Amino acid sequence: MWNLYNKRIRMMKNVLTALLLFSACALAQPGPTSVAIRNVKIVTVSGPAIEKGTVVLRDGLIEAVGPSVTVPADAMVIEGEGLTVYPGLIDALSTWGMPATAAAAANGRGGRGAAAAAPAEPRAWGPEDRPQTTSWIKAADVVQPNDRRFEAARSAGFTTAVVFPTAGIFGGQGSIINLAGDKESNMVLVPSAGQYIAMHTSPFGAGFPSALMGVISYVRQIYLDADHYQALKAAYARDPRGMKRPEYDRALEGVIESKRILLPANRWTEVERMVRFGAELKQPTILYGMRQGFDPRALDHLKVKNTPVLVSLKWPEAARDTNPDEVETLRVLEDRAKAPTAPAALKQAGVAFAFYSDGIDQTRELERAVKKAIDNGLSRDQAVRALTLSAAEIYGVADRLGSIEKGKIANLVVTRGEIFEDRTKVEMVFIDGVKHTPAPEPAGRGGATTENRK
Amino acid sequence: MKKIVLAGIMALAFFAHGSLRAEVTVIKNATIMTEGAKGTVKGSILVRDGKIAEVGENVMVPEGATVIDAGGQWVIPGIIDCHVHIAVDGNMNEGSVSVSSMVNIKDVINPEDIAIYLALAGGVTAANVLHGSANSIGGQTIVLKMRWGKDADGMIFEGAKPGLKFALGENPKRAGNPQAGGAPGTPLRYPSTRMGVEDTIREAFNEAIVYKAEWDKYDAAVKGGQHPISPRKDLKLEALKEVLEGKRYVHAHCYRADEILMLIRVADDYGFKIRTFQHVMEGYKVAKEIAAHGAGASTFSDWFGFKMEVFDATPYNAAIMQKKGVVVSLNSDSENGELTSRLNTEAAKAMKYGGISREDALAMVTINPAKQLGVENRVGSIEVGKDADIVIYDKDPLSEFAKVQKVLIDGNKYFDRDQDVSGRAAKEAEKQKLMEREKQDAPQGRGGRSPQ
Numbered sequence: 001m002w003n004l005y006n007k008r009i010r011m012m013k014n015v016l017t018a019l020l021l022f023s024a025c026a027l028a029q030p031g032p033t034s035v036a037i038r039n040v041k042i043v044t045v046s047g048p049a050i051e052k053g054t055v056v057l058r059d060g061l062i063e064a065v066g067p068s069v070t071v072p073a074d075a076m077v078i079e080g081e082g083l084t085v086y087p088g089l090i091d092a093l094s095t096w097g098m099p100a101t102a103a104a105a106a107n108g109r110g111g112r113g114a115a116a117a118a119p120a121e122p123r124a125w126g127p128e129d130r131p132q133t134t135s136w137i138k139a140a141d142v143v144q145p146n147d148r149r150f151e152a153a154r155s156a157g158f159t160t161a162v163v164f165p166t167a168g169i170f171g172g173q174g175s176i177i178n179l180a181g182d183k184e185s186n187m188v189l190v191p192s193a194g195q196y197i198a199m200h201t202s203p204f205g206a207g208f209p210s211a212l213m214g215v216i217s218y219v220r221q222i223y224l225d226a227d228h229y230q231a232l233k234a235a236y237a238r239d240p241r242g243m244k245r246p247e248y249d250r251a252l253e254g255v256i257e258s259k260r261i262l263l264p265a266n267r268w269t270e271v272e273r274m275v276r277f278g279a280e281l282k283q284p285t286i287l288y289g290m291r292q293g294f295d296p297r298a299l300d301h302l303k304v305k306n307t308p309v310l311v312s313l314k315w316p317e318a319a320r321d322t323n324p325d326e327v328e329t330l331r332v333l334e335d336r337a338k339a340p341t342a343p344a345a346l347k348q349a350g351v352a353f354a355f356y357s358d359g360i361d362q363t364r365e366l367e368r369a370v371k372k373a374i375d376n377g378l379s380r381d382q383a384v385r386a387l388t389l390s391a392a393e394i395y396g397v398a399d400r401l402g403s404i405e406k407g408k409i410a411n412l413v414v415t416r417g418e419i420f421e422d423r424t425k426v427e428m429v430f431i432d433g434v435k436h437t438p439a440p441e442p443a444g445r446g447g448a449t450t451e452n453r454k
Numbered sequence: 455m456k457k458i459v460l461a462g463i464m465a466l467a468f469f470a471h472g473s474l475r476a477e478v479t480v481i482k483n484a485t486i487m488t489e490g491a492k493g494t495v496k497g498s499i500l501v502r503d504g505k506i507a508e509v510g511e512n513v514m515v516p517e518g519a520t521v522i523d524a525g526g527q528w529v530i531p532g533i534i535d536c537h538v539h540i541a542v543d544g545n546m547n548e549g550s551v552s553v554s555s556m557v558n559i560k561d562v563i564n565p566e567d568i569a570i571y572l573a574l575a576g577g578v579t580a581a582n583v584l585h586g587s588a589n590s591i592g593g594q595t596i597v598l599k600m601r602w603g604k605d606a607d608g609m610i611f612e613g614a615k616p617g618l619k620f621a622l623g624e625n626p627k628r629a630g631n632p633q634a635g636g637a638p639g640t641p642l643r644y645p646s647t648r649m650g651v652e653d654t655i656r657e658a659f660n661e662a663i664v665y666k667a668e669w670d671k672y673d674a675a676v677k678g679g680q681h682p683i684s685p686r687k688d689l690k691l692e693a694l695k696e697v698l699e700g701k702r703y704v705h706a707h708c709y710r711a712d713e714i715l716m717l718i719r720v721a722d723d724y725g726f727k728i729r730t731f732q733h734v735m736e737g738y739k740v741a742k743e744i745a746a747h748g749a750g751a752s753t754f755s756d757w758f759g760f761k762m763e764v765f766d767a768t769p770y771n772a773a774i775m776q777k778k779g780v781v782v783s784l785n786s787d788s789e790n791g792e793l794t795s796r797l798n799t800e801a802a803k804a805m806k807y808g809g810i811s812r813e814d815a816l817a818m819v820t821i822n823p824a825k826q827l828g829v830e831n832r833v834g835s836i837e838v839g840k841d842a843d844i845v846i847y848d849k850d851p852l853s854e855f856a857k858v859q860k861v862l863i864d865g866n867k868y869f870d871r872d873q874d875v876s877g878r879a880a881k882e883a884e885k886q887k888l889m890e891r892e893k894q895d896a897p898q899g900r901g902g903r904s905p906q
Contacts, residue, residue, distance in 0.1 A: 125550075204549055206550060208554075212544025213544065216558075228686045269566055330888070
């Protein structure tokens with residue numbers, strides 16, 4: 001009798017909540033505000049794993065977590081027997097949700113597609129023309145909530161991404177977004193998370209800058225100009241009388257607004273160059289790429305300023321359409337063989353690192369790419385950390401993301417089996433406490449070939 | 455216990471070997487072309503802490519010194535190439551603009567360029583790495599030592615004055631012409647005549663003078679205790695300001711006599727110096743003027759006629775300029791290190807064309823380029839107190855049959871022919887292993903990836 005009464009009350013509550021939610025936001029998925037996953041293995045990342053425990057989510061936040069947490073009366077209960085819950089994965093440099101023009105050339109090496117995709121701008125004759133610069137654009141303002149790549153990413157366990165407009169040299173400001181939502185406003189966690197800078201070179205005959213050294217000098221000039229601009233603005237604010245007003249410059253406003261910069265570095269010698277460059281620009285710097293992150297010289301340079309790095313999940317592969325008789329250099333072969341050992345080497349050296357998708361947007365490919373780092377010496381726990389708490393720490397949001405702790409945002413991934421294993425299935429993800437179930441994989445889309453037959 | 459003792463001995467051996475090799479080395483029984491006051495001598499060189507400590511017939515070998523017996527072999531100072539484009543990441547030309555003095559080779563040093571190793575294997579120990587010649591005023595340049603294996607910072611010839619590339623004639627004037635290199639449909643870049651090149655340089659220095667005055671005024675005000683807002687720092691004009699202040703050398707690519715005289719006039723008008731004329735193929739026509747300006751000339755050995763503006767060139771150029779009092783060097787202008795690695799025979803050609811002496815010919819790739827780069831107190835000859843940048847050849851270095859055996863830079867061995875040759879098999883084996891592994895790892899038919 002009591003049970004029946006309780007149930008009724010619970011149902012009524014649920015209906016009420018649903019109604020409330022429905023009226024508040026007509027498009028939102030109606031559901032309970034509280035969810036409890038019990039008898040589940042919890043990989044908190046911030047602390048030791050809990051072999052059997054309960055996680056309670058409420059109003060988009062983690063309300064409680066522990067081995068003996070009471071399930072609230074109003075919670076929708078998920079039986080977690082045989083399941084493991086991890087913090088939602090974070091793609092630390094992504095173009096998911098970015099419109100095509102802003103997202104071209106995500107690999108940091110320039111990419112020829114970018115020039116074609118970017119809107120044509122008049123030929124630049126010097127830094128003053130602010131070529132290939134859209135530093136003022138915020139990803140949050142151009143994100144497309146209905147991007148189909150979100151679903152594939154969620155199916156691989158990703159709940160969050162730091163997405164960047166990546167066209168040109170100063171692509172724009174990245175935003176930390178959740179990978180679900182019906183409009184930008186409820187997806188955006190941090191609107192301005194850093195400025196994306198690419199060493200985007202152009203062929204001979206194009207406008208300034210065309211060579212790598214031209215790009216570097218342009219970036220340097222922009223930061224000199226930004227300093228000067230700020231000094232002028234401050235003086236004008238103090239006393240505008242008798243002073244010519246400083247000319248408004250959106251390119252400089254964009255870089256000034258950016259908390260940190262992302263610079264590309266794949267080879268160890270690029271790491272040296274960019275660590276030094278970031279220091280010269282006096283900007284907190286994150287390097288992305290890291291193909292040669294395994295090289296001791298790269299590690300040494302990273303340790304000088306404790307520079308955090310983002311490791312591309314797109315491991316170098318032999319091009320598939322080259323002449324099979326062509327012999328590659330030992331250096332190229334070594335790079336390909338050793339690139340997936342970079343994460344383990346970074347870990348060993350104590351360099352803070354996270355992973356990024358670098359254009360991969362297929363569920364299985366994302367999973368396989370992470371697995372490859374694990375096969376090359378990174379422990380599973382370290383891989384999970386790199387995709388969760390480390391990414392959050394690098395962007396300064398570890399107080400709200402990246403681990404399963406009370407009070408943090410309720411972004412979780414629930415798997416059957418250990419994450420990143422071939423046979424493991426992502427059962428569901430939670431984003432802001434809302435449950436998403438991966439769509440069944442379309443037939444022929446990698447599903448049948450997930451096993452490595454060696 | 456035994457093990458510990460053994461480990462101890464091994465550690466000691468390691469330290470002794472590791473440290474002493476860098477500290478004290480004696481090269482003995484060699485024929486030494488010092489390119490200094492001593493001329494060519496038979497004897498030994500003592501190297502201590504990276505510097506040449508003693509040169510002579512009888513040099514005491516300190517205890518623990520590493521001894522290199524160069525019996526029957528030849529030793530020369532490290533070769534210096536006054537004009538290369540090696541060790542550069544990306545395009546060596548920022549050719550989009552007529553004045554690209556804001557760009558700097560220093561930003562794009564590629565210490566992994568195999569051309570560095572090739573240069574080293576040819577006895578080159580230092581090189582002046584220049585921006586290309588696509589524009590009237592090109593980028594900032596830097597002098598490197600060929601310290602193969604070091605990082606970019608470790609390559610830089612510390613204390614060597616940086617430069618700025620200028621270019622006259624055909625290259626800077628044609629780059630804006632879509633029929634000669636420019637992409638079709640792109641706007642033409644000024645200038646397209648030699649007159650325009652002069653005008654471009656003058657306009658740039660007109661701007662630089664105004665810029666310098668602004669900064670001088672600001673600097674004076676700051677010195678006087680005031681706190682004005684600084685002028686805008688302009689990287690393009692900053693480099694020209696440094697030229698005006700004598701803090702940066704000008705290395706000017708040129709061919710014809712008329713444009714050489716033009717640049718001397720411009721430099722005189724604006725009060726700066728041309729440090730070197732590069733290529734300078736008609737330098738023999740205006741050698742006296744070049745010498746009077748105090749500029750050096752860095753030319754090719756025996757190339758001519760490879761384009762219109764080189765039709766009046768002659769292999770006697772180097773010898774004639776030298777006799778007229780110009781400090782002459784021979785360079786490779788190489789992007790891949792190929793010619794850089796045989797500058798010794800380029801020097802030898804000056805003996806054939808113009809009857810230059812052995813020592814003076816070798817000087818054109820050692821002490822003369824050192825003088826042109828302002829580092830003659832550090833390198834360019836084997837003399838006490840100088841950097842131990844030393845090359846050992848098996849035969850007379852002015853012979854085309856001579857092979858470099860060992861190269862020291864700062865007293866450290868950076869190239870050893872025996873080690874190179876004996877190490878090749880292991881590298882090839884490593885390569886085969888990696889290729890096999892890749893073949894095995896590749897899933898049949900690249901499973902799992904659907905065609906996209």
